[in-house]
Amino acid sequence: MSLAEKLKSDKFIVTCEIGPPKGINVDKILKEADSFKERVDAVNVTDLQSSVMRLGSLVMCYLLRTWGHEPILQLTTRDRNRLALQSDILSAAVLGIENILALTGDHPLRGDHPEAKPVYDLDSVQLLEVIKLLNSGVDMAGNKLDGKPKILPGAAVNPGIDPIEPEIIKMEKKVKSGAKFFQTQAVFDIDKFTLFLKKVKHIDVPILASVILLKSPAMAHYMNDNVAGVNVPNTLIKDIESVDKKDRVKKAVEIASGLINGLKTLCRGVHIMPIGWESKVPLLLDAAGL
Amino acid sequence: MIITKQKDKKTILDYLKGDKKIFIAGCGECATVCKTGGEEEVLSMKNFLGKYGKIVTGTTVVDVPCHLVKAKKMYQQHKKQIQESDSILAMVCGDGVQTIMDGTKGKKVHPALETLFLGEVQPNGRFVQKCSLCSDCVLDETGSLCPITLCPKGLLNGPCGGAKDGKCEVDKDMDCVWIQIYERLKKLGQLSKMKKIQPTRDNSKRLSPRRLETK
Numbered sequence: 001m002s003l004a005e006k007l008k009s010d011k012f013i014v015t016c017e018i019g020p021p022k023g024i025n026v027d028k029i030l031k032e033a034d035s036f037k038e039r040v041d042a043v044n045v046t047d048l049q050s051s052v053m054r055l056g057s058l059v060m061c062y063l064l065r066t067w068g069h070e071p072i073l074q075l076t077t078r079d080r081n082r083l084a085l086q087s088d089i090l091s092a093a094v095l096g097i098e099n100i101l102a103l104t105g106d107h108p109l110r111g112d113h114p115e116a117k118p119v120y121d122l123d124s125v126q127l128l129e130v131i132k133l134l135n136s137g138v139d140m141a142g143n144k145l146d147g148k149p150k151i152l153p154g155a156a157v158n159p160g161i162d163p164i165e166p167e168i169i170k171m172e173k174k175v176k177s178g179a180k181f182f183q184t185q186a187v188f189d190i191d192k193f194t195l196f197l198k199k200v201k202h203i204d205v206p207i208l209a210s211v212i213l214l215k216s217p218a219m220a221h222y223m224n225d226n227v228a229g230v231n232v233p234n235t236l237i238k239d240i241e242s243v244d245k246k247d248r249v250k251k252a253v254e255i256a257s258g259l260i261n262g263l264k265t266l267c268r269g270v271h272i273m274p275i276g277w278e279s280k281v282p283l284l285l286d287a288a289g290l
Numbered sequence: 291m292i293i294t295k296q297k298d299k300k301t302i303l304d305y306l307k308g309d310k311k312i313f314i315a316g317c318g319e320c321a322t323v324c325k326t327g328g329e330e331e332v333l334s335m336k337n338f339l340g341k342y343g344k345i346v347t348g349t350t351v352v353d354v355p356c357h358l359v360k361a362k363k364m365y366q367q368h369k370k371q372i373q374e375s376d377s378i379l380a381m382v383c384g385d386g387v388q389t390i391m392d393g394t395k396g397k398k399v400h401p402a403l404e405t406l407f408l409g410e411v412q413p414n415g416r417f418v419q420k421c422s423l424c425s426d427c428v429l430d431e432t433g434s435l436c437p438i439t440l441c442p443k444g445l446l447n448g449p450c451g452g453a454k455d456g457k458c459e460v461d462k463d464m465d466c467v468w469i470q471i472y473e474r475l476k477k478l479g480q481l482s483k484m485k486k487i488q489p490t491r492d493n494s495k496r497l498s499p500r501r502l503e504t505k
Binding site: 078082104106107109110118120121122123124125126129140156157158161162163165166167169170172173176177185226227228229 | 442443444445446447448449450451452453454455456459460468469472476481484485487488489490491493
């Protein structure tokens with residue numbers, strides 16, 4: 001069953017994210033992805049995440065596809081103009097990649113090539129509009145396509161951002177522009193996330209809440225200081241600090257699985273962001289009973 | 291206002307290597323306000339060049355150096371000094387440098403300033419870019435705050451989701467303009483403008499060099 005079909009069913013959806021390597025050695029990441037194959041419904045591949053140059057999302061998605069995974073191509077508007085974006089969407093379709101997460105993308109200044117020229121010819125809402133157009137068989141210039149793609153468009157939302165109203169307005173625009181699922185920024189506080197869900201209950205599009213494997217107190221502090229809308233509560237940070245370093249994996253899995261269990265009744269699914277701990281995903285799935 | 295800053299002195303001396311006699315031209319408008327090419331700065335440049343063995347044949351502050359007629363007038367007034375000079379050091383914006391070249395029949399002109407942006411002049415020598423001269427103004431849709439300029443990603447349909455504590459993901463000292471636009475449209479009772487999906491922009495309107503024919 002494809003992700004599109006699963007989203008229409010009652011199934012609790014689980015997606016997981018991987019970041020392509022900086023280089024051309026893909027064996028490790030493919031092996032790690034294989035360890036959770038058929039246990040997750042789809043695998044997101046990040047598009048030069050944090051504006052760090054690395055192997056492309058499209059190629060990695062294709063490899064995953066040939067290995068039997070259902071990939072979600074993350075596509076940002078940061079590095080490509082409308083010609084390249086439309087062309088990449090068609091390329092994805094030809095390679096059998098049916099899901100695209102439309103994103104704006106972190107600014108290059110935040111990455112490892114800060115001198116790069118940012119493109120942003122489109123924004124994420126406009127990219128969703130473009131996917132809608134291509135799916136209908138025409139390009140942005142109104143030219144008819146010889147064979148049309150059938151892409152399932154998804155979008156991102158940051159439920160922890162303050163103020164939340166502009167984010168919700170943008171979320172509503174993304175729905176109008178065709179988003180068929182949402183993946184969120186990392187969730188650590190179930191109560192706060194519940195409040196967000198109440199505010200968007202008029203939005204009838206599946207939301208997959210993101211869960212991160214918290215490796216260390218330092219990682220939690222870094223995210224609190226630098227990542228928008230993320231607030232790892234102090235109680236969680238103390239919880240990680242309370243265990244020996246050798247038990248950190250166990251603790252991270254315990255925290256993440258606890259969050260997943262809390263989310264099971266709240267939203268349509270979860271999106272796991274292992275951020276380097278891809279090899280621990282099977283442990284997490286075991287602990288969360290997925 | 292066109293905001294400029296002076297190039298470092300070493301760069302200016304490098305430009306002037308091989309030129310002995312120099313004519314200095316400043317700007318009576320923007321560069322005067324920026325204190326980069328007014329009377330005072332032109333005089334100071336004259337003294338500086340003198341210390342490095344240059345002969346300054348003359349100086350002037352052109353009232354509007356980006357105006358071709360004014361640049362030509364300046365040439366007529368200082369023709370002898372300019373003709374005997376190896377080059378002109380123009381303490382004006384990049385536009386002015388080229389207008390002075392045109393107005394002086396192709397004289398060699400060196401830029402003394404770095405042209406930064408079109409901006410607002412604030413107190414205490416602070417200048418802030420507010421407009422990108424994009425040829426396709428959206429200010430009526432955005433509560434008179436320009437997202438093309440004030441959002442580093444130039445987004446048209448709302449915030450990117452990267453703002454932390456109301457500050458931009460690119461610059462923690464800068465407010466996220468989309469949060470400001472939201473607050474302002476709310477205050478003006480115009481939130482519906484933010485809810486409207488803004489179409490993609492026509493970049494062909496910004497094709498360089500831009501021209502305007504009014505007659």
